[in-house]
Amino acid sequence: MSEEATSAPRIVVGVDGSGQSKAALRWAVAQGKLTRAVVEAVIAWDFPTSWYGLAPPTGTGPGDYETQARRILDRAVDEALGPGPGRPVDLRPVAVQGHPARVLIDAAAGARLLVVGNRGHGGFAEALLGSVGQHCVQHAPCPVVVIRGSGEVT
16 A cells, blocks of 8 residues: 555645735645645745845855744744644644745645645735746646635634
């Protein structure tokens, strides 16, 4: 029997701290509860690129960027789901170096679903779907769910 056949199904959700990504996380957790799936909350981080030919500050190492990404992820999870243990699913937070679209596509290999917000922190506010979401919809190895809005009930 393959590992996929014996392990719990997996839902990957992209989290960047934005309202849309928190709504995507809430949706993924609700779906995970219904399907008894593990939810993998993924944040991507990378080194800053040069600024108009100038090198970025060098006093910061890879561990610092990953630590900052992990803090953003942990805060977003707590804000979206409430703090602490007792969550309704096995939630696995993951921080990965790389471009967000590539990180999510790679993480989605073998997953049942990939869940993203329609827009994250980057891009144009007027865009219907951000560049990362668009890339995921076009290239993911599994079905993609795009969550619109912040998911806040008013």
